[in-house]
Amino acid sequence: MADSVSDLDGAGEVDDDNPYVTDPDLDFRDVGDLDEEEAREQVEYLREAVRFHDYRYYVLNDPVIADRAYDRLFERLREVEETFDLEIPDSPTRRVGGEPVEELGTVEHVVPMLSIDSSGDADDVRDFDERVRRELDGADVTYVCEPKFDGLSIEIAYVDGRYERAATRGDGETGEDVTENVRTIESVPQRLRGDHPDVLVVRGEVYIPKDAFQAYNRERVERGDDPFANPRNAAAGTLRQLDPTVTAERPLDCFFYDVLAAWDAEASGATDGGAGDGDDAVREAWNGGDASTAELLDALRERSSASAGGIDAGIEGLDTHWNELGRFPDWGLKTNERDRRVADIEAAIDYRDELRGVREDLNYEIDGTVLKVDDRAQCERLGITSRYYRWAYAYKFPARTEETTITDIVVQVGRTGRLTPVALLQPVQVGGVTVSRASLHNPEEIADLGANIGDEVRIERAGDVIPYVDEVVGKHSEGSFDFPETCPVCGSDVEYDGPIAFCTGGLACDAQLVHALDYFTEVLDVEGVGEAAAEQLVEEGLVSDDVADIYDVDAEELAGLEGWGETSAQNLARELDAARHPPLGDFLAAIGIPEVGPTVAADLASHFGDLDAFLDADPDDYEDVDGVGPVVAGHIAEFLDNERNRRVIERLRDDSRLGEPEAPEAIEAGDELAGETYVFTGSVEGWTRDDVRELVERHGANATSSVSSNTDYLVVGENPGSNKRDAAAEHDVAELAPDDFFAMLAERGVDVESRR
Known part of the structure; x- marks a missing residue:
């Protein structure tokens, strides 16, 4: 085996006649031209090809076709499946998300998902090695070293090679059933490849890559949402969504790193009547592959509890952790390219120091390394405690956290009216950056933390993201901060949508008006405003009612304000004049409909064609637009039901202000072919x-x-x-x-x- 388990050849495992693999034929006949037999054949080829390309991209990191070609294959598969009613549970197209659920159920893990003892001190790591060798009577020990991902641990079960169930770690014994959400993750295969065990339960880590996290946060800000604080919280929240279509839209990824349980009919003697400890119930449940998933996993759990292990000794390649990692890519499961096997504990310590040196260059968050005894038989001898594996240890990096004191808590008002509490801090260095303020997210978070002014808190800064209060470490106040019942800026009542608080003042709230004006001019590419100028215009009363007021500002009066002059005032007037009659998509983005950023706005403009058609549409009509689901459609309908928002739109349409937005390129129409x-x-x-x-x-x-x-x-x-x-x-x-x-x-x- 190579030094890195991802040094692999891309095994084929596709039909030689498949036209959609190495040089895909994208010149498809119209789907209506296909008969049932042709559709079934094409669907099988497409599923096989899409799975192959997923494997090349996510596991081998070596795609053989362009992204556009892959997208065309995927869309063709979905089109044929829908037209001929050929959808199946493990088709690649199921990754777009299933039906929402009212709540996430819980399931028992096949094998307990335990924690790992940890320390950031090298001497503690050496003590761990001494304990291991002592328990193994001085035997030589080889270690497997892996990055310690800062994500969400997950259990995934495959039966007969098919994806069947996924659960969060939970309390280690039971976890939340997130099967449909995990199904949407593109790096989680719906079918295993190669020669896999009949039942395979693996452990992995769900995470969001750093670059995808930053891009997604930019999208959230564009549509008026607050950015996520860090990738881990974003991944955890995404995985627990009740609507899998929301999960499918977010950039989750997954690394696999442990076999929790594995069972094979042939290895256990099920095919020839052989016997094995604890296997009887599993063989009976298996019954040639006809068992229900729940019955089979229940039987496997009982077997694992009875034998203190979840892996058949007869399954080839699972005798060491290193070989186990080597089998993962053969099965289509993605591993990390920095996994390494080392000869002794000093080499493991060196590995951790090396990884710490490149930590900031990685595209995923890690907070240390994990060391595992390689030999499975030695792991069985070492066993477990009620909480920890005795054969694994986490050697952590120095925490990018610091402790400081909350000097005040202020509530900020965003463009959409969302109220966000922010802790003002005694300045402290966290990860090389001076931090003097940190997010408290929402009133529910404050209550959970029990945070208040004067408390000593731990501040965390995971990567290049927003600092947040992780926990209260010294309580010096009574209770938690009392969240205001009225907006701190305009005094309007506060309303709640779940844990999120909103000011009901709308654009009558100066804070919302400042943000709205800044956003409006930014979308329309009007230079010379920005947040500082927007705040000044609102404070001076030049913009007092809504964003349309910007067109009524007198240039001479503006020139008399601090920081302005005749030239800058005239420049702004020219910028505003140049922005008149913007494209309809820009107009819809600029008016500030929640969750409607430039991309969705362009889709709405293309679909409706002109502003009146958009304004007169029924709420259900918005869902007919690509990229608009029930949530966004609800936001649009609610926004347009507000009389004040309608008034702003009409004021903007006045020729003395913005004027009528331009419809998408007019489509020439005629009746030359009418009736044909x-x-x-x-x-x-x-x-x-x-x-x-x-x-x-x-x-x-x-x-x-x-x-x-x-x-x-x-x-x-x-x-x-x-x-x-x-x-x-x-x-x-x-x-x-x-x-x-x-x-x-x-x-x-x-x-x-x-x-x-």
């Missing part, structure tokens, strides 16, 4: 199928996917399908070659050339 129905088969050079359909629909025709007696023309391109041509012959439908089709359109007055 077209069907297309095969490819038309220089045109996509959607383009030619849109062309005829623009001029009054219908474009359908199947030929019937109502069809007027079948346009036959290159490599056409036979089904549509047979149907055209049956219904006496005229066929047109592409050149004849375009010539006919030109004769009827349809401008074809400008659309090419």
Whole structure:
């Protein structure tokens, strides 16, 4: 085995005839051209190919196709599955999320998920090594060293190679059932590869990569949400979502690092009637693979409890932790490239010091290393305590935490009215950065911490993210901070959405107006405002009602304010004038609808076409837009139900202010083909199928996917399908070659050339 368990060849395990693997054929026939048998064959090839490409990307980090090609394969798979009702539980398409649940259930772990004893002192690590050798009568001990991930520990069970269940660590004995949420994680395979045990239960760590975390936080800020404090909290909160579609939208990833339990029918003697301690119940539950997952895992748990171990001795490659890590990629499970096997404890200490040196360069958070006795038989001899594994130890990095005192707690008001408590601190160095304020997140968090002014607290700063109060270490006050019942800026009542507090003042609240004005001008690319200038304009009363007031500001009056002059005032006037009649998408983003950032706003603009259509739509209509789910649709409807928001929009539409936003590029419409129905088969050079359909629909025709007696023309391109041509012959439908089709359109007055 190599020094790194990810030094592997990419095993094939795909059909040699699969057209979607090394050089995928992306020129798909229209799905309506497929019959049932062809659809089933294509779906099987696509599933096999998508799983293969997932393996190359997530496990081997060596993709063989471009991202765009992968996306096309995935979308085609979903399209064919939906059209022919061929969805299955472990299809790659299930990663988009399932139905929401009312609450997360709990399940018992197959094998207890214990903690690991730890220290940041090298002498404690050497003491651990001495205890291990003493218990093993002085035997030589080899260690496996791994990064200690700062994520969320997870148990995942596979039965007959299929993903069946996932649970959080919980209290070690039971955890929350997060099966559907973990299913959405792209690095968690729905089917194992290669020669795997019949039942396999593994332990991994769910995390969010640093770069993905920063990008996702930027998206949250763009749509008016507060950023997450750190990747670990974001991962934990995401995994416990009641709606798997929310989990699917967030960039979770997973490393695997332990086999908790494994059972194989052949290794246990189930195929030839052999006997083994604790195996009878598992063999009976297995029954050739027909057992329910719950029955089989219950039997395996009983077997593991009886034998103090969860792995069949007869399963090849699971005799050491190092070999175990080596098998993971063969099964399609992602491991960490920095895992290493070392000869002694001093080498393990050196490994930790080396990893600490590159910690900031890694794309995932770690807080130390984990050392494990390599030999499984030695691990069995060492055993466990009620809380810890005796064969593993965590050698932690110095904490990026410090203790200081809360000098005050202030409540900030965000653009959407969210009230965020912030602890003002006696300045302290945390991870090389001076920290004088830290988030307390929300009123519920304050109560859980029991934090108040004067208390001594531990501040944590995980990576390059927002410092937050981790715990109270010295209580010097009575109770916890009393969260205000009214907004500290405008005095409006405070309302709650779960644990989150909101000011009800809207734009009547100066704090919200400042943020709204700053955001509005930023989205519309109006230079010369920014947060400081927005605050000044509000404080001076030049912007007092809503963001539309910015267009009514008198340049001469503005020039007289501190920090302004005639030139800067005139520059702002020109910037505002240049921003008139913005694209509809920019307008919808700028007005500050919660959770509607530039991307969603552009989708809304494209879908509705003009502002009036958007404003007059029913709440259900918003969900018809790609990227808009029930939550965002609810925010849009609530925003537009507010009379004040409607008034702001109408004020902005006035030509003396922003003016009417520009609709997306107008689509030329006509009736030259009114009443006719077209069907297309095969490819038309220089045109996509959607383009030619849109062309005829623009001029009054219908474009359908199947030929019937109502069809007027079948346009036959290159490599056409036979089904549509047979149907055209049956219904006496005229066929047109592409050149004849375009010539006919030109004769009827349809401008074809400008659309090419």
